[in-house]
Amino acid sequence: MSSVVTGKVIRFDEVRGYGFVAPDDGTEDVFLHVNDLQCDKRLIAPGVRVRFAAEEGDRGLKASRVSLAGQRPEGDCDEEAGDVLSxxxxxxxxxxxxxxxxxxxxxxxxxxxxxxxxxxxxxxxxxxx
Missing domain, CATH: 1.10.287 (Helix Hairpins)
Structure with missing residues (x-):
């Protein structure tokens, strides 16, 4: 069973392809893998808000179907998001x-x-x- 939640990326290693998201509800951090992104991995960085399905994995909670929080869940982040600026x-x-x-x-x-x-x-x- 999974629930859709929002949160902020707290760490993401583009080279290794994984990181962690802190859910807005204050629950434990959720593992994030590049294979579960519905957008270009270059858009994922610390501080970026995302929407994802939190699922129980082999080693705890993991994020799946990850998109930018301002996007439609089924949307392709690449086409809609543009550049993320500091x-x-x-x-x-x-x-x-x-x-x-x-x-x-x-x-x-x-x-x-x-x-x-x-x-x-x-x-x-x-x-x-």
Whole structure:
């Protein structure tokens, strides 16, 4: 029997193909294997929110049918997710875009815009921390 849950990746080794997810409900960490991903393994990194089916495996709980938390469960993460950016990368991209459109912003105004946008991005788990 399996239940669908959400959580954050706490560790993932792309080379070895495995890691662990901390479920949002606070239960024990769940083993994650690359063969159970429904998306490109390059999208899986510490801090990324995922949806998965928690199943009892030979050595404890394991995640299966793993997708990004914002995706439809049956969706292909590759086609829909795009790049996952760090807060620093997003901040740089945002700075360039805002200054290109509103070059008259002061440094203080730009910092306020970035802070607000990064808070929103963190709230909705749009960035990898």
């Amino acid at each position: 807060a620093e990368e997003l901040s740089g991209e945002l700075t360039e875009a805002v200054l290109a459109d509103v070059p008259s912003l002061t440094g203080q105004q730009l910092v306020a815009v970035r802070r607000s946008f990064l808070e929103l991005a963190r709230k909705h788990d749009w960035i990898a921390e």
